[in-house]
Amino acid sequence: MLLRREAQAFRLPMAGPDDASGLVALVEDGALDPALIVAILGKTEGNGCVNDFSRGYAVSALRAALGRWLDAAALDRIAMVMSGGTEGALSPHMLVLAARPAPPNAAPGPALALGRCVTRDLAPYEIGRPAQIALAAEGVRAAMADAGVDEPETVHFAQVKVPLLSAAQIAAGGTAAADTLKSMGLSRGAAALGVGVALGEIDEADAMAAAVGAAPLWSARASCSAGVELKGMEVVVLGMSPAWAGPLRIDHAVMADGLDTDPVRAALRRLGARFDGQLPPHEAARVRAVLAKAEAPRSGAVRGWRHTMLDDSDISATRHARAFAAGALAAQIGHAALFVSGGAEHQGPDGGGPCAILYDASDKDSQ
Amino acid sequence: MLLRREAQAFRLPMAGPDDASGLVALVEDGALDPALIVAILGKTEGNGCVNDFSRGYAVSALRAALGRWLDAAALDRIAMVMSGGTEGALSPHMLVLAARPAPPNAAPGPALALGRCVTRDLAPYEIGRPAQIALAAEGVRAAMADAGVDEPETVHFAQVKVPLLSAAQIAAGGTAAADTLKSMGLSRGAAALGVGVALGEIDEADAMAAAVGAAPLWSARASCSAGVELKGMEVVVLGMSPAWAGPLRIDHAVMADGLDTDPVRAALRRLGARFDGQLPPHEAARVRAVLAKAEAPRSGAVRGWRHTMLDDSDISATRHARAFAAGALAAQIGHAALFVSGGAEHQGPDGGGPCAILYDASDKDSQ
Amino acid sequence: MLLRREAQAFRLPMAGPDDASGLVALVEDGALDPALIVAILGKTEGNGCVNDFSRGYAVSALRAALGRWLDAAALDRIAMVMSGGTEGALSPHMLVLAARPAPPNAAPGPALALGRCVTRDLAPYEIGRPAQIALAAEGVRAAMADAGVDEPETVHFAQVKVPLLSAAQIAAGGTAAADTLKSMGLSRGAAALGVGVALGEIDEADAMAAAVGAAPLWSARASCSAGVELKGMEVVVLGMSPAWAGPLRIDHAVMADGLDTDPVRAALRRLGARFDGQLPPHEAARVRAVLAKAEAPRSGAVRGWRHTMLDDSDISATRHARAFAAGALAAQIGHAALFVSGGAEHQGPDGGGPCAILYDASDKDSQ
Amino acid sequence: MLLRREAQAFRLPMAGPDDASGLVALVEDGALDPALIVAILGKTEGNGCVNDFSRGYAVSALRAALGRWLDAAALDRIAMVMSGGTEGALSPHMLVLAARPAPPNAAPGPALALGRCVTRDLAPYEIGRPAQIALAAEGVRAAMADAGVDEPETVHFAQVKVPLLSAAQIAAGGTAAADTLKSMGLSRGAAALGVGVALGEIDEADAMAAAVGAAPLWSARASCSAGVELKGMEVVVLGMSPAWAGPLRIDHAVMADGLDTDPVRAALRRLGARFDGQLPPHEAARVRAVLAKAEAPRSGAVRGWRHTMLDDSDISATRHARAFAAGALAAQIGHAALFVSGGAEHQGPDGGGPCAILYDASDKDSQ
């Protein structure tokens, strides 16, 4: 019991991409030791596509704020995963995940376990290709080792932040994608295939031979987002482990489409939530995070009805998909401070995506 | 019993704004007598804002298609209410409402009742001002008379299509709004106040003195949308009446915000639906239409969490709000062929809006 | 001299996509015989991309308006080429081109000559591939024959309206493009290669072997635009011919990029215009049409300075490029009722495009 | 002659909003003393409207980069004016203006003179109202004093960066604007009226009584842009002064609309440029900066032809106007690294705006 760790999760509102004031207050109040931060996942209010500078701006502000306590090497060890796009009522916020030595009276596990890994940089020609798949799998395994999670089936969420190609890199030739927006999808897709390989969901040979973005292979636990502000991949793994203690639990569901909320309701019930329609406030307060992926079905229809997301030249399909799935999930949870991320290539089936839930089971454990 | 009428409701997919093929097929198959059509409500796939030509294009196509059977005067009597914007998975479709003599074996009422009215044209200076409020109230009363509904409390939905100001009209001076997008909101708001007056929800003197768009007055049953393609207002009233027969029922709820779906679930249960999470397919099949209004709260927050809809200069707030509320409602119903319309000024509270449901209670009546 | 024809060109403002009132007035005033219309080129105010319904709406309105005088077969013979997108100050307008028997006193030629052709429908799998290149070349040759123009070098402009793929067609598989927007570029590019082949600018074998959209092959006189509202290709050829009479002349330039206006100024001078900076009003009045193509350079830079058009996920690059080139050209001509069309794949060099000018040389001829 | 100053102007490309590498290189190479920087004007690649974080991100990066040499107080003295929006081929870049003691051999004046001022913060209720007009006038006078320019007629450009209202401030009530985008225009307009007062172009009493945004009063030399990242106003004044030396000159023109480039050509010629169509490269190299304002005419037309900028709900009118005017100006200058800023309320006439040019007259002076 001496070496048990306990995960902490804080959800903090952001008044703008550069607002790290909530995080600073947590540290100043003594509620969080900055040296123990494993990852910061943020929803920032850009377009979530190529020219979304809200992500880089947020990372820059976080590094400046934490720079009061941490040196550059320590900052580099924190996975900062900013996902752009707060469509609909989605609220800009960050989720700060930390790992501390479990206090003696911590609730016994199994409990939420955290691990991370930053991979080497990808060359432009590797993005969206087998080299990225292999590197992502390697990164997930390293993050599992960091978390002390050995069993792939106890991993419920693997977040991978991936790079995309710039117009200049594409113009230089040899890349898998001919435009920047397309490269975001290929990069997310390759990383998701890598997650599936590492978690035993996808056969390695199948993944390596797959047409990225088109093959019907998927992971139920991968969540990948792309941003201009990095060259390598940042992996964060969340699972359940008997080596971790405390009240936090995690489970996941797969949504077959953006309105497929019954699996999410089932996961909430497995975690211990009791509710009829929408979660009542006391249950909503236990839900520390909802991490979901959304996308427009390539089939052109949802439940047999045509959608227009892929034919809309004014608004990117990812933005439509995030807004819609956010509404579906918010209707279950009772608010929209949700981490709904777009572009779910090989993350859940076509048109759908994984959804993970962090839940505080305090007191319920003893029931 | 000789004079009983029966309402018919058909929900038809549209492959594009100019697709009237479903309607033509209904007529050719003998399922619908075009002379009995009261109203056609369409969700078309434009931006739902000023330069949304999908609405006018749809009306043009509908008139051309129905022109095979109806003359211009008969076409003019059909309220054609096109609401632009199929954000998220919202599916372009039309809802065709007709009133036929009830067959002798029709289920006894009270049942869905339909009425309509087209008002005189509004002068540019009247839009968004008391003259429009009064005219809308007059139009609702005329539509109620047309439906044979005397009691305001048995009206569950009053759809008003309103004109907006063009840049040229604004440049000419004397108008209530200084830009076209703003004029859409004022025009919707004034019409909603008029509905509230006619339905006994808002005191007439209060409405006339109200700052349109700002005053905390609202109707629980108004649904107003704006379009460039008309100069007057088209009113359609849906209620329950003992003078009507058949299996169709209507009820309504007020959503306090875009994710407030529990009142909708309660309305579904009042109509006879039985379900736990999402409607099962056999119940979803009974829901003939969902007619809802969505908007971004002016307060800047939803359930205490900041939203970014009103600060987004790339996507209009109405588009964000429709996508989000559509997700919330689709998660209840099981598909996204929903009539979710944006801009809910004085239609439900700030940030929220009314939601009406048409339900086929066949067989359930005798239970 | 008995068989000489004379081209007519009318530029008419449009108050909306469905505004054919200017055309109707021309006919009613006796200035135009509708049976002699060869082509109508329109700039309509949609986004010019996939979900631009302003094009189809305009065609629908034109057919309805001309239907007073022409039967369906006659309507089908008129090439109706609507190009969406009136960015910047570009003004929605149509250019009506007609061919009448030259009056005895018509100025002698060579003068503007017109020809047209509508090809067979393309199958989805042909779009963007050699079959489309060959069909476009065939269409140009047919249009030249229709114009009575034998020499490819006397053709100054070949407008081709091309189809694009729908999301449903792409989902069905076997197509050259994986998304609808991409299919617009491939379809335009294949048609432009076909024009180049027909006009002797591009070697046929090179064109057939070319990577459409990437190969450094281009026509100086092709102008291709895509729209959902057709399945085949509509070709209009404009040239100079001694068999035609009257005051109208045409010449063309190639802009190396969106601000390369000196070649346009040189073409204006070749046509007879006299000016220092911007055209003075009496010269601007002689310019009956400016037909130009604009696009964002794939290189990522214009004159060595980085541009952001291809990295912008809020506004399509075609919209940026049209607005910018429109400004450059309007600064030469003196107004913005210009036919600037986006997407210039194989139409002029990367980042640039052809620009043709119709000029009324009345009186100047005798100088 | 001992106290003569010399202005320096550097135009530096930016690879992204956070790219200060060009500036750092200038300092490291010894070409620029950071302590002498007066102002940095940047064109950044956001939408230029409310949620444009590229401006704040750029300021943050500039402060971090210059923080190697300057303390916070010295950084605060540099006016950092970021204008968002690089539509069309506009290139993200910054213009660094510095004032150094003139070297003994500097060309004699009059030459470009620089001055600056940062005003106190504005309260939300002051924005767009007389208090802001008066404060802007005061700021211009202070900046003139800082530049040593006494005569208002020798001021050719007064750049004012102004704050805007947030949705939260508007929700709190008492503000002049009801939405954030509208507040940008009112804030720019009030500042421009203040410039006009200070420069003797507008009568003070008229300005104070004017309906901001509507009154037909304007300055020929004001350039105002709005951003979320400041609360006060930053004023930079550029003029010609005999107390300054060196080869840099400034002059200005007023464009009556976005394509009115002949006045700009005349200003270039007054500055000494020789050219026929577009500036030849050796003349373009002398143009150190073009600072222009663009906007959509409220009249709804440009040179009698309808424009669609104000009816477009997909793209803000400011973005259309910038792209178009940028094309017009780039066609004169020969590239698009131009500081074209949107929203020209009371800056030039309705639909038009001022345009100032910095020109290096080296060698020409002695002619």
Ligand SMILES: [Ca+2]
């Ligand atoms: Ca998926």
Ligand SMILES: [Ca+2]
């Ligand atoms: Ca409301």
Ligand SMILES: [Ca+2]
């Ligand atoms: Ca080209």
Ligand SMILES: [Ca+2]
């Ligand atoms: Ca102006």
